[in-house]
Amino acid sequence: MNILDAIKERRLFCDGGTGTYLQARGLKPGEPPDLWNLSRPQDIIGMHKAYLFAGSDIIASNTFSANPLRFENYEEIIAAAIKNARTAIKEAGKKEGEAFVVLDMGPSGRMLEPLGDFPFEEAVETFAKIVKAAVPYSPDAILIETMNDSLETKAAVLAAKENSSLPVFVTNVYDENGTLMTGASPEAMVAMLEGLDVDALGMNCSLGPKQMIPLVERIMKITSTPVIVNPNAGLPRTEDGNTVYDVGEDEFASCMKEMALLGVNIMGGCCGTTPEYIKKEREAVSDVPYSLPTKKDITMVSSFTHAVFFGERTILIGERINPTGKKRFKQALLDHDINYILEEGLSQQKAGADILDVNVGLPEIDEPSMMKEVVSELQAVSDLPLQIDTGDEKALESALRIYNGKPMINSVNGRKDIQDKVFPLAKKYGGLIVGLTIGEAGVPETVEERVEIARKIYERAAEYGIEKKNIIIDPLAMAVSANDDSGLVTLEAVRRIHDELHGLTSLGVSNISFGLPERSTLNSAFLLMTMTAGLSAAIMNPFSADMMRAFLSFNVLSGKDKNCAAFLEKIGDYEIETHEKKTATDGKGLLAKEEPKDADPLSSLSGAIEKGLKERAADIAKDLIKDGTDPLLIVNEAVIPALNHVGEGFEKKKLFLPNLLMASEAAQAAFSVIKENMQGKDGGLDEGGKIVIATVKGDVHDIGKNIVKVILENYGFSVTDLGKDVPPERVVSAVKETGARLVGLSALMTTTVPAMEETIKKLHEETPGVKIMVGGAVMNEEYAAMIKADFYGRDAMASVRYAEEVLR
């Protein structure tokens, strides 16, 4: 009997703590227990046997940190560890199928990007080496444990699945707030891990059994996968300088009985637990009936923090990260302006999106690498789940791989060739797949045909082992201007898929109004109709006030907005602004109070910028433009003088950096109003010249660099920001691409100065004539000269002055 068959039949018991047991036998602080597999195998075998005698069915190999980053001879350690566990089972007299050895894999010991500097694929590679080392010794399963980062968990699961056919069990570490250290809720982990098709999931370490019970309850509610729980012996307390745990064997056992009643399938212990704990635990739960978790028909996707559930209310998918029909967005893709894309994501989140659609397809760009970069950067700043929207299977896979959760996948349709590409990826990485009702012959005109395609998509998905709950059908909104019935057909299709097939639906709602004026009026009406018909998710523009009013209103009126909370929170943003109201709120800035009403608007603008009041600055700029003031005059007479004034104040140490930055923000707010009104006119703003800036390789601090960037931009320079931890080659290629004549490099740590030096050397070699300025906490004039930089920028203003000298 293999371990998966055993789980179907009976509750299995893991072992308990290792550290306490081995320390009692002389393990020193900081000494890795893994080495004892080789140096003191008898102690390790003895420990395993003690647990087997106490009633453990599952012995974890003593390989928690036996990874290639820590030990050159990790293969030898792993081999010995598995053999020791097998020997223990034999010596304990256990028969085949009675006790099992699992390969124990703990965290890599490095923090993954973007929080740390460990690249995702290197993490996968590290875990893969462990798995490959273990497979020849035939462990019964792989236990990925004590994982406190969801992304690292995913890297380990992929490594396990790609390099073995062994069952995979995963336990994560939740803290007192009920989340992983990097933020994931139990629901988010269930969504991701079930998407990855693991064989058991749950939690270990950090908490005692009592603190785990509410978390286990949350998991049991939604999971269809066997659950594994290995708590600590309570919470740690310090006694005479040693860590002791506050839950004794009996209390532990009675908590574990509650876990068994909740339906936990595999249980053991973690830090502070001993064979005695396992023995008592086993006794305590012996009379609790056993069963596997029921199959749940719950659809969820997740981000690195939370899960979004489908079916309760209509989910709002923001559609704005998409170049189709958007000139500015296309330009951002061509210019590699990731920040523009990220801001588009963040503002949709602010507007109330539940999920963000991500489409970065343009013929001119390398879509797979752009998709990977955008997904990776987006999930560093936004905690919304993403919908990967691409027709390029390489782009799809590159995004699915690094996605920190369970995404939506947009899309498959009725065509077999597309299904054959997308379904295998969805099966491997997990995801909620959008199925468009397009057949081999295009979009059918009748409801019946669309419903039929939906049915077939479900069937084909099932052939790939993908459940219906992981398909969401898009019956397609087509322009009503082209066919009077298209609204009705779509509505009826939504209703039938909902009522008859009991399936989920999503729609790109705004397509309905294509070709007609007043689109948002039509869109909001159609949105209400589709929501009434049972639409599960609307792909729409969350900046459309009309649609947002309709969306919020529907949820309130259909009883789906508890205590009208979302409505009350958000509706203020979409209030129709009357003239009287605008005047009434105008006084909110500090400046308005102090200022005489008849002040010259140009000097009011200067004042607002100097005081860092950005809304006020934007408002005055708007008024000036409305009154017909020449945009260039506004820039030259108000914005630049204000910036100069603040800049000088800063240089004379009369003002602090934050003053300077707040003024910059206000100036930018005014600038963007002015820019909007200058498009198409000749004689635009003075282009001050191009500058490439970066924080050098190995350094992840980029606040200083960001400050310099903002100030430079304010002075009219066009800045290409390469971000942090940038390799020398990337700086060189950016200089070549942009033709910039000035480069700014930042380093905070002494340890990363060599990287700066290397970057400068490469720049001098490959782009002669380009000037290089450096800055950062460790820099000074001498140091800068030593590594052959052209200039040391003491602060942001000094960089501006130097840029003016070089480029103007």
Next chain:
Amino acid sequence: MIIMTASTLLIEKESVDISLKDVLIFAGYRTCDKDSPVSEEYKRRAQDALSKIKQVFTPKACFIRSDIEKRGEDFVEILGMRLESKPLSELLYPCKEVFLFAVTAGPIVDREISKMRFSPVDEILYDAAGSAAAEALCDEAERQLSSLAGKKLCQRFSPGYSGLSIDCQADFLRVLEAGKRAGIYLTKGNMMAPLKSVTAILGIPEKEGEERTLY
């Protein structure tokens, strides 16, 4: 010789006192000048940053107690680590034992700071609030360890201070089992991740009242 094991130090979020004043100081606003024309607006935004960081920070800490194994004029040896720094050796003069500890405000703080990258003022303020949180965590860890030792401790001293090379960070984190106990890892550039993490040594003076400060 007493060798003890690394232990987790429980820090309740509520017991960590992060002050607005510290946030402003870390943000470079040394004097908090009353006459500054933006101080109210700025303080409001600093307060917002502080509130957010207080909401999301996830304090973790661990420590180990050890003898000073060897010492010279400009070095000490602790748990097999040779720490070269004259000021450190002087600071620990009245001590036979030390605590090493590590604290972190957690990775969510890093994310919140990173989210602010489009608004440099907030980025500075969030970063400052994160630093203030780490500082407050050190204070709390120190308070707990001082009560554990039953006496006042010497001023805390971190890798990177007065001649002590940052290169010892890896050894510090290893003996503290800081990855497992507090989720603190080292990047290749010897920086700690999460960013708002601190490691330090606290000397335990042999006799009460003999604790030293650096300067």
